[in-house]
Amino acid sequence: MSILVVGSVALDSVETPAGRRERTLGGACTYFATAASLYDRVAMVGVVGDDFPSEHVEFLCSRNVDTCGLQCVEGRTFFWAGRYGADMGDAQTLDTQLNVFADFHPVVPPELCAAEYVFLANIDPDLQLEVLAQVGRPKLIALDSMNYWIESKHAALTRALRAVDVVLLNESEIKQFTGECNVAEAARRVLDLGPRALVIKRGRHGATLMTLGAEGALAPFFVPAYPVERVVDPTGAGDTFAAGFMGYLARAGGHLTLARMRRALVHGAIVASFTIEDFSIDRLRTLTMAQIDVRYAAMRRMTHFEP
Amino acid sequence: MSILVVGSVALDSVETPAGRRERTLGGACTYFATAASLYDRVAMVGVVGDDFPSEHVEFLCSRNVDTCGLQCVEGRTFFWAGRYGADMGDAQTLDTQLNVFADFHPVVPPELCAAEYVFLANIDPDLQLEVLAQVGRPKLIALDSMNYWIESKHAALTRALRAVDVVLLNESEIKQFTGECNVAEAARRVLDLGPRALVIKRGRHGATLMTLGAEGALAPFFVPAYPVERVVDPTGAGDTFAAGFMGYLARAGGHLTLARMRRALVHGAIVASFTIEDFSIDRLRTLTMAQIDVRYAAMRRMTHFEP
Numbered sequence: 001m002s003i004l005v006v007g008s009v010a011l012d013s014v015e016t017p018a019g020r021r022e023r024t025l026g027g028a029c030t031y032f033a034t035a036a037s038l039y040d041r042v043a044m045v046g047v048v049g050d051d052f053p054s055e056h057v058e059f060l061c062s063r064n065v066d067t068c069g070l071q072c073v074e075g076r077t078f079f080w081a082g083r084y085g086a087d088m089g090d091a092q093t094l095d096t097q098l099n100v101f102a103d104f105h106p107v108v109p110p111e112l113c114a115a116e117y118v119f120l121a122n123i124d125p126d127l128q129l130e131v132l133a134q135v136g137r138p139k140l141i142a143l144d145s146m147n148y149w150i151e152s153k154h155a156a157l158t159r160a161l162r163a164v165d166v167v168l169l170n171e172s173e174i175k176q177f178t179g180e181c182n183v184a185e186a187a188r189r190v191l192d193l194g195p196r197a198l199v200i201k202r203g204r205h206g207a208t209l210m211t212l213g214a215e216g217a218l219a220p221f222f223v224p225a226y227p228v229e230r231v232v233d234p235t236g237a238g239d240t241f242a243a244g245f246m247g248y249l250a251r252a253g254g255h256l257t258l259a260r261m262r263r264a265l266v267h268g269a270i271v272a273s274f275t276i277e278d279f280s281i282d283r284l285r286t287l288t289m290a291q292i293d294v295r296y297a298a299m300r301r302m303t304h305f306e307p
Numbered sequence: 308m309s310i311l312v313v314g315s316v317a318l319d320s321v322e323t324p325a326g327r328r329e330r331t332l333g334g335a336c337t338y339f340a341t342a343a344s345l346y347d348r349v350a351m352v353g354v355v356g357d358d359f360p361s362e363h364v365e366f367l368c369s370r371n372v373d374t375c376g377l378q379c380v381e382g383r384t385f386f387w388a389g390r391y392g393a394d395m396g397d398a399q400t401l402d403t404q405l406n407v408f409a410d411f412h413p414v415v416p417p418e419l420c421a422a423e424y425v426f427l428a429n430i431d432p433d434l435q436l437e438v439l440a441q442v443g444r445p446k447l448i449a450l451d452s453m454n455y456w457i458e459s460k461h462a463a464l465t466r467a468l469r470a471v472d473v474v475l476l477n478e479s480e481i482k483q484f485t486g487e488c489n490v491a492e493a494a495r496r497v498l499d500l501g502p503r504a505l506v507i508k509r510g511r512h513g514a515t516l517m518t519l520g521a522e523g524a525l526a527p528f529f530v531p532a533y534p535v536e537r538v539v540d541p542t543g544a545g546d547t548f549a550a551g552f553m554g555y556l557a558r559a560g561g562h563l564t565l566a567r568m569r570r571a572l573v574h575g576a577i578v579a580s581f582t583i584e585d586f587s588i589d590r591l592r593t594l595t596m597a598q599i600d601v602r603y604a605a606m607r608r609m610t611h612f613e614p
Contacts, residue, residue, distance in 0.1 A: 266612055301528075306570060
């Protein structure tokens, strides 16, 4: 088992300028697992209620996703409702019902504790630390978070950041976490906690991989957002960005070199670009590695220039 | 004479989080000419009042800038006052006094009418058309504009756009001009008017070169903003971006190939990155081509990735 993801599994009601969907498959763990399954074997740890449609579990199994760590408990599945405006920027949350997710504590089945790549999706940092206490010493641990935890659990989040290799956050979250409005300075403060790399997600403006180069100088690497004809639903873009990033690294294997992380960042941007072309995980259902490769080659044409 | 620029010459009072300057040298024409003079011979067409300090003209002459098209008339020089907030985004205009610029009509001296590269900086599109009527058939004409003209002179601006090779606009200006909120669709509408290329400036998010590729497909090329340790004053970033772009092409000579335009875009981003490191044109006073080359090589490291 190569990649382990821990996070939310949800039913989402989403409204965007392109349409709406009721109680569709959602949650960071689901998005990540579906996308990462294109690259490697994935196992998910999460919780659903007894209202969770069995077809969703069957779909995940059909993708070769190991769901033995997916607890099914009495009650209702985590529910989120949101609306995106014309700019398809940040969603406006209309409703959040934690339901069975409120009492969730991740339990990593023994056979998954040896996972080499671990993604701690956006959940309570105390739960992220619980996962870290259960897994062995993976090759790579990556972590996502959000403004809510930055505000309410700053100390726990800081402990978690100290224990991981790669941190993925939005630009605004990095500024909020560090209290520093200069992004470069904020990035340095995050990297000073210990992570090898920081991925700054900038939505339709792409993403930046921040590492420390020679003599501690900040070495940024930029990737644009892959241009999409028509954005349908931005939900899950960040989680599937992480999936492309981690998935590529897991599949590539070997050491975490800068060259590999750069290629991984491009994969993240590309997988996210497919995700937003349809509601929920629907575009990912038919996505193939060959389609990813086509956009990868196109991304080189869109960014490379001669000396 | 290689590059001709027509636009505003101004005295600016600027306030940014890094400090303030009173009645310092400004104006699109000045910024462009100063930066482009690093690449090639530049001539400027504009107007100043009798209060314009002679040291500024002397400085421009010291840069080999031909100022024979710079009219000096009775009255006061165009004055602009603005303030930038903590995010160093768009300036808040505090005062605009057109003064001698109000009655300005560009007169291109006969010896400059054969200029091969013409930059129509952000002025009334009717004046841009007056310039086009005076120059011969340059190799390349580029044009900048702004929301004010898009709103008040849409028809004249459209005529000007039909007559130029390269258009440089901000993302919001392109949307405003076309009334289209999808940037790709908006870009296509601008290119359909005739220009070979559209440069979409996105401030701290970089810039995109839009051209039409095979079978009329939109072919974007992305360059990030070169990361600067400390932004002092964003004024003139757009004009010096244009200067790096045009300057590189003028110096390179030859046909307007896609590969050359890409390299030119990177030069634009780099020259702009130097401009914002100090007030007014001050950083450009000491800027060298060797320093530009260092950032050019760094930009490749920040954007390139392996297949």
